[in-house]
Amino acid sequence: MKRKTASFTGMRPIFTGSPSIVQGGFNLDVEGQKFRVGDVVPAGTLAIFNETTRKVQVIKIAKVVEVDNENNKKVTLYVDEFYAPCFAVGDSVLKVGAVTGTFASAPTITAIDNGNCLSNTGNVYVVTLSAAITGLKAGDVLTEVVKDSSNNAVERGKANSVLFREYEVSEFETGVDVSADTMQYALYERRVPPIPSSQKDSTGMFLSANPHVKLTQSY
Template identity: 30%
Template sequence: MGVGYKRTDSTGDIPVWQGDGKDIQLAQGGFLFEKGGLADGTIIKAGTPMIFNETTRKAKFLATGKVVENALADAVAYKVAKGHTLKVGDNFAEKPASAAYPITEINTSNIDYDVVTVETTIGAVAANSLVFGSSTTGAANSSFGGVNGRLYRDQKIGDGESCSVVIRGTVYARRVPYSKELETALPHIICSQSF
């Protein structure tokens, strides 16, 4: 008898994994997909960094986004591409062991990007940089929070949803949340620079 999880697949627009079958290794068994504070029906894309626990059988996504315009050293408002998974209250950061401060507002009125405002600047951030929701806060204390895999397929947020997490495989780096630091944190997932 199963644990009662359900799975709702969505249709992905482009593949993010190279190969299939024996080329991709999943963590054994499914995991209860935690909502992460986002609305039911929100789609979390395949390749999103994940934190899973084999004891509790729960998995959560690392909230990420991509900055679309250079931000100065004293900035408290950052332009982030639509489709990010950040929310008010997340600790906004660019790299591990750097500044991370809570998001106080997300303005979604622009059609091209959202303006993410933090209570204290995290410093200059270059366009196209990955930003993420740190598990910790402080001037030099940001963290990926134990990220240990990537989401196997697009996942819809909802009650009782299950997910699969890739622990070994090859991903198209240009199609998923990517930074050199994230690549280092997931050494068994190869990040291909192919298109």
């Protein structure tokens, strides 16, 4: 299968200073999640690291740019010159704020088109869903969902860290570093993939599962 991928590397920092990195190193959990070899997981992506397994799962999420008028199962997702979504065919997705119903009823991604380069705007990233999501519109946010113990669809989990930089998915092990403590610094929230309110504390300034990761709305 032919596939065009692109790196969204840039000089734009995602932290206001140098945060702490969790020691020991981790591998991307390619068994617990689906990934496409050669794709790039963006810097600043919310992550869940496990110090026992030494594996990291990420929160796959993206903002909707457009829902096709003629085929509402085709959804264009936001990209820029610094990052793009990292969904894979077979991922189940729902709209953030409306994650309900059984896991079996959640639409899955059946195709991904990110092969058309546009100057100054990165790649086009269009997903085709197995079923339309009622009421989905531009500005909404899609997130990967998983199955809970009652076979209901739920968000993957609460992030306890963020990816320190972007990582290209390897055919073999993909080593990643995460930050679980931004110290006196903060993550530029507007420079990374969307961070839903469900992942933040009541103030919106920290991750709810790890208050040592501070967020800032500054540019």
